[in-house]
Amino acid sequence: MAKQTNPDFLNGVPELLILQLLARRAMYGYELVRAIEESSGQVLEFGEGCIYPVLHRLESDGDLASRRETVGGRSRVVYRLTASGRKRLVARIAAWRSIVGAVEQVLQGAKHGKPAVS
Amino acid sequence: MANPPSRDALRTELERRGLPPAYIERLLGELDDHYTDLLEERSSSMGAARKLDFEAGDLQKQLGEPTQLAIFAAEQYRARSFWGRHPVMTFVLGPLPLLLVSWIFTATMIVWIGMGLNYVCEHWFEIEQDKIVYADHLWVQAAFMVAFTWFIVVFPPVTVAAMLCRTARRNAVEWRWPIISCTLISLVAGLMAVSYHLALQPNEGRIMLGVDWDLSARWMLLVYLPKFAAAIAIGLLLVKRSQQKLKLAT
Numbered sequence: 001m002a003k004q005t006n007p008d009f010l011n012g013v014p015e016l017l018i019l020q021l022l023a024r025r026a027m028y029g030y031e032l033v034r035a036i037e038e039s040s041g042q043v044l045e046f047g048e049g050c051i052y053p054v055l056h057r058l059e060s061d062g063d064l065a066s067r068r069e070t071v072g073g074r075s076r077v078v079y080r081l082t083a084s085g086r087k088r089l090v091a092r093i094a095a096w097r098s099i100v101g102a103v104e105q106v107l108q109g110a111k112h113g114k115p116a117v118s
Numbered sequence: 119m120a121n122p123p124s125r126d127a128l129r130t131e132l133e134r135r136g137l138p139p140a141y142i143e144r145l146l147g148e149l150d151d152h153y154t155d156l157l158e159e160r161s162s163s164m165g166a167a168r169k170l171d172f173e174a175g176d177l178q179k180q181l182g183e184p185t186q187l188a189i190f191a192a193e194q195y196r197a198r199s200f201w202g203r204h205p206v207m208t209f210v211l212g213p214l215p216l217l218l219v220s221w222i223f224t225a226t227m228i229v230w231i232g233m234g235l236n237y238v239c240e241h242w243f244e245i246e247q248d249k250i251v252y253a254d255h256l257w258v259q260a261a262f263m264v265a266f267t268w269f270i271v272v273f274p275p276v277t278v279a280a281m282l283c284r285t286a287r288r289n290a291v292e293w294r295w296p297i298i299s300c301t302l303i304s305l306v307a308g309l310m311a312v313s314y315h316l317a318l319q320p321n322e323g324r325i326m327l328g329v330d331w332d333l334s335a336r337w338m339l340l341v342y343l344p345k346f347a348a349a350i351a352i353g354l355l356l357v358k359r360s361q362q363k364l365k366l367a368t
Contacts, residue, residue: 029148030155047182048156052148053194056141060198077148 014046014054016096019081019089022064026080028071029055055079063088121150124184131188136290136364137195145191153181195290202289209286209295213278213302220274225327228266252317263314263325270327275307279353283360293357300353308346 014036021027021035032055033048058064063085069078081089125146132142156177181187196202239245252259279300286296311330317323330341 028151030152033152047186047190048152048180049149049182049187050190052145052152053191056145057194057198074151074154076151 012092012096013044014051015058016089016092017044018051018054018058019063019085019092022079022081023086023089026078028076028078030076032079058085061088121153123178125150128184128187131184132191135188135192136287136292137192138288138290138364141195149181153177156180192290199289201285202291205291205295209282209291209299210302213282213299214306216278216281217275217303217306220278221270224270224274228270247320250320252319252322256316259316259323263316263323266325267312267314267327271307271310271312275303275349276352276356279303279356283356287360287364293361296357296360297354300357301350304346304349304353307349308342310345 017036017039018032021032021039027035029051030048033051036044055064055066059066059079061084063082064079065082066077066079068075070076071078128149129142129146132145160177182190201208240247279296282299283296285291286293309329309331311328313326315322315324332338332341
């Protein structure tokens with residue numbers, strides 16, 4: 001079987017977070033950025049404008065649906081997860097867990113490994 | 119609604135990367151919303167309007183630098199389609215197989231049209247082939263063959279080049295990719311050669327389409343180069359037209 005590569009395992013982090021947060025409830029861009037910051041304990045911060053191109057791509061892939069709605073007295077584009085987005089989220093979570101597991105294994109191996117020069 | 123200070127700079131960067139106007143408008147609109155939310159958040163936590171002015175640069179930083187944002191937006195836009203994700207496959211490896219398919223399709227169409235015309239002449243107008251004096255219709259034959267030649271030599275490469283330019287424009291792919299495609303198509307189109315023999319008797323007419331190849335400097339300069347130059351000029355015009363279409367839409 002051909003080995004699957006995961007070149008975007010770090011590039012895919014915002015996508016994974018967006019899908020996970022939208023699986024809980026529909027949100028607009030600003031809300032999503034704040035939710036990422038809060039959920040990650042302020043550890044994950046990034047150029048906040050970058051979230052929109054990712055949202056637009058996910059929408060064009062059919063994983064998200066958007067609608068202009070009035071929230072808090074202002075018109076905003078609210079995004080929600082589609083059925084295809086849920087499937088993608090499941091796949092992304094599985095891929096992420098396998099990567100984290102693999103990295104953890106390497107780190108533990110390094111702890112027990114013998115030094116190259118003694 | 120407030121606009122980020124670098125809104126115009128971001129628009130210029132996005133346009134420079136060939137993103138479609140509708141996409142740019144949508145992105146800028148959502149960034150305006152986001153910036154307004156940032157301002158509101160700051161004003162509720164700090165209150166003073168002067169402080170807000172002073173910190174406009176900070177908010178802009180929080181939103182992202184225009185160039186970095188535009189690069190990221192273009193990457194994400196290209197990632198939407200196969201053509202955008204794989205420009206080498208589409209614009210370097212793709213043109214020649216596409217050209218071949220286009221030639222096969224065009225030739226098949228011409229044969230079918232010819233068979234159809236033949237059927238119409240024989241069954242509708244009851245023109246019998248044996249009774250036609252071919253020598254009396256040499257001009258008609260010549261005109262038909264020249265039209266056929268132009269159609270089969272020029273039409274498929276131009277169609278493929280136009281299709282690739284359109285793909286590049288719609289997927290915000292850098293313009294060097296369709297230019298590479300047009301160069302490859304022109305290199306092959308320059309090799310095309312056609313010869314024909316007019317009919318004096320039934321079934322005597324011939325059209326031969328093939329590849330002409332000679333390594334002599336004379337052939338290169340007098341035959342190949344003019345044909346290649348004409349083809350690449352058409353290709354570059356198509357690229358230019360695509361760029362203008364994008365600018366007009368902007």
